[in-house]
Amino acid sequence: MWKLWRKLVRRVSWRVVASYFFLVFIFFIAVRLYAVSPENVPGAVLFSLPFAVALAWVYYRKFQQPLEQINAITRQMAQGQLNKEIRILSNDEIAELAHNINALAGRLRETISEITDEKNRMQAILNSMSDGVIAVCRGGRIITVNHVVEQILNQRQEDLVGKDLVGVLRHYDFNRLLKIALQSQEEISEEIQLLVPGARIYRVTFTPLLGSDLGGDRGGVVVVLRDVTERHQVEQMRSEFIANVSHELRTPLTSISGFLETLLDGAVEDRELARHFLQIISDETRRITRLLDDLFALSNIEYRRVTPRRDQVYLVDLVERVREIFLPQAQEKNVRLVNNMQHDLPAVVGDSDMLTRVLINLVDNAIKYTPEGGTVSIKGGLADAGGVFVSVSDTGIGIPADSLPRVFERLYRVDRSRARGNGSGYGLGLAIVKHIVELHRGRIEVQSTPGVGSTFTVFLPLPEETKQLQ
Structure with a gap:
């Protein structure tokens, strides 16, 4: 019972009790004066008026003004301005209410901040x-x-x-x-x-x-x-690759099988005819061997099964050696093979054999697709963006614009019948060139106009020491 009483006493606001007691006390005095002498009522009113004004002022300062401030601040909080804070310096129940509202606003700010952070993290995850x-x-x-x-x-x-x-x-x-x-x-x-x-x-x-x-x-x-577009494209390229390889192998194998059957049926008795057939079989066998060699070479380069040597390679000397290799072929076809390399080019770091293969493939294609009386030009120098470049230009038949993006694909040829007529390979040379250049951290570009000619340009980086001297 005593604990209950103490708890009740602690919960009672004694300031409010005292103010109401003071109000009742004044009212009681006025009533007593009226009961004793009604003539003293004006005097009682005059006597009570200062106390009433004082009490109203106290009420306004203690209750009305803080409530107006609380009302104004909470209206701003409702509009989203949660950084506002109610400042009441008293130590009564209204001050406790203001403190609770401030705590509620602070907690609400923390909750909104946590929600915003969580939303930003979720959006960042989605965007990544x-x-x-x-x-x-x-x-x-x-x-x-x-x-x-x-x-x-x-x-x-x-x-x-x-x-x-x-x-x-x-x-x-x-x-x-x-x-x-x-x-x-x-x-x-x-x-x-x-x-x-x-x-x-x-x-x-x-x-x-x-x-x-x-x-x-x-x-x-x-x-x-x-x-999944790229995956479908890869699957389509794989299907096309298998179909192309099957087609390229089927043609010589069919030829070999036909000539062998002819020989077995009795043509072997005719030495001249048998020798002719055997020469064709030998040529077709070499074609299959070249195709398989190119496929294995491309596979090894593409999947990094071979590591290029890192030697100093002077492209000027490399180009001159390749020109000497193809000079008889160019003269036989009446095609001018011109070397316009800049002679003071710095050395690049790479594999001399691989880079030679790049030049051989480019020059070989240029001569094959250039008609008689045309020109194949090899040019090289310092690239504007750094490094060196080597370009092989021809005055040949050119490449259609829709085929330019695909010329470096495996087994892709612009025109198979025209390619056969020019004695070209299987569409693997440019794919091998592209992978070798990328293996040397370079790039290759092609520009072509049908009926005018094509230009293949290889860009290779220079060693860091050489770059600093430029």
Whole structure:
């Protein structure tokens, strides 16, 4: 009982009790004066007026003014200005209320800051993903997207949020799958081709958000867009590569098989005819051997199974040796083979045999595709962006613009029938050239105009010591 009484005493606001007691006391004095002598009422009123004014002033200072301040500050807090703080210097219940409101605002600031940080971290994670991510509510409206989707749709996240995804991404199959995912709340995955920003193939996965509350609606969906265009291109290139190799092997093997059957049927008795057939079989066998050698060489270079030597290579000497190799072939075809190399070029670091193979392939192609009376020019010097360059130009038949991006692909030839007529190889030479140049941390470029000619330019870096002396 005593503990209950002490607790009750501690909870009572004695300032309020004292103020009300003082008010009742004045009222009691006025009533007593009126009871004793009604004529003294004006005097009692005059007597009580100063006390009433003082009490009103105390009430205003203690209650009304702090409440007005609390009301003004809380209105600003409701508008989002949570950095405001109520400053009351008294030590009463209103000051305790102001302190609680300040604590509540501080806690609210911390909570909002934590939520903002969490949202920023989540957005940073989404933006760091290589896949496109779209979150939609059950109504199909966009809640959030990541940076990849912004690039795909060419729109900012602020402009996309709240829009109907069906209206933004107008695609029949995509909209059909989205509708099924929203209704069934089951994961769906399928490959579709989108035309934004270009013709790309995406693996689209719709994952339901069960038990989530998104935009006031339950049961949203997360859409993940994974670009699989390059994988399809690689698979297509692999299929084309296998088909091309099979075709290139089938042709000489068919020829060899036919001539062998002819010899076995009795043509071997005719020495002149048999010798002719055997020469053809030998040529076709060498063709197969060259094809397989080039395939193994390209595979070894492409997968870094060979390590280039790091010797000092002077491109001027290298070009002159290659020119001497092809000079008889050029003279036989009546093609001028010109060496316009800058003679004071610094040495590059690389594998002399590999770089020789690069020049041999480029010069060989230039001579083959240049008609009689044409010119093949080898030029070299310092590149504007640093390093050195070697270019092989011809006045040949040129390369169509649509074939330029593919000339370095394996087994790709612009015109197979025309290539056969010029005695070219299997479309592996330029692929080998490209990989050798990249193995030396360089690059190769091609410029061509049909009917005018082509120019292949190899750029190679210089050693750091040589660069500092330039």
